[in-house]
Amino acid sequence: MSDPRKKIDRSNNPILEARARHRSVFEGTPLGAEVAQNMERLKRIQESDFKKPETTRIIAVANQKGGVGKTTTVVNLAAALAAGGLKVLVIDDDPQGNASTALGIAHEAGTPSLYDVLTGEKALVEILQQSQQLPNLYIAPSTIDLAMVDIDLGNDPERNEKLRQALEEALNTLDGLGHHIDYVFIDCPPSMSLLPVNALVAAREVLIPVQCEYYALEGLSQLLRTIESVRDSLNSELEVSTIVLTMYQKGTNLSQEVAANVREFFPTQTLSVEIPRSVRVAESPSYGETVVTYEPRSSGVIAYMAAAQELADRA
């Protein structure tokens, strides 16, 4: 029997390889029906290549609340788009380096990192590392030094524009080498220091992950004010393009209420897919892999793939 998916080049695609390995895992289990339904959706998503944006989309993923799913969203959207054939750059703009960890990238003290770029010691292209699992994915790692940037750049009149300058230069250099980048995701720390401001100045879009919990919208007004002031003074192009509902718990009133609330507040920006609370999503970073490569059939992966598809369709 011929494989209907044989038109896809499997040789270099970790998702498809892993999917083939796991093909029958759920057959005959109580989850089977739901998985079968999801598989149809997943198959459609994986078979349709993501639309290439006309110009590089630069997206700051921000929310000054910690633990809302910023890093998880960055690594999984980036991995999904990279696995779908686009070239993606992740900038780890958080001294904690969670995105670097989750993507399996070296970032111990002494590793050339975003700190060296923001302080003018190195060009951004000099610190990039390539993902071993997804060759289309490049990462600018963070080290703990990044926590010193506020102090080190305190008096520099261009302190808010360091990342924009470095990123523009890097994208031009990579273009010249035939490595045009389609998506840049900047993973912001949970604060409103120089680091997220640099991200908001470098980006054209802001993606805000909102956790489906009490107080989800609390604190967003502060973020929106910061975005507004960056738009007024430093980056007139900046817009909140995307809201992602994270850690959604199906069947709970709380999740439904929060989701409805957010959709009312951000009717056009909120993606229709909600990211479910999923153990697999929570576990995968400890393996240095994104859920996309670690567990390509979990509900979390399917949701992030659908989210990536929506994001790409809205280019």
Ligand SMILES: Nc1ncnc2c1ncn2[C@@H]1O[C@H](COP(=O)(O)OP(=O)(O)O)[C@@H](O)[C@H]1O
């Ligand atoms: N959809 C999800 N289901 C289960 N756990 C999740 C999910 N998204 C994130 N987490 C977990 O929640 C914690 C916070 O997520 P993280 O992405 O690090 O948030 P932030 O970057 O906003 O601080 C992490 O332990 C992460 O693994």
Ligand SMILES: [Mg+2]
């Ligand atoms: Mg984080």
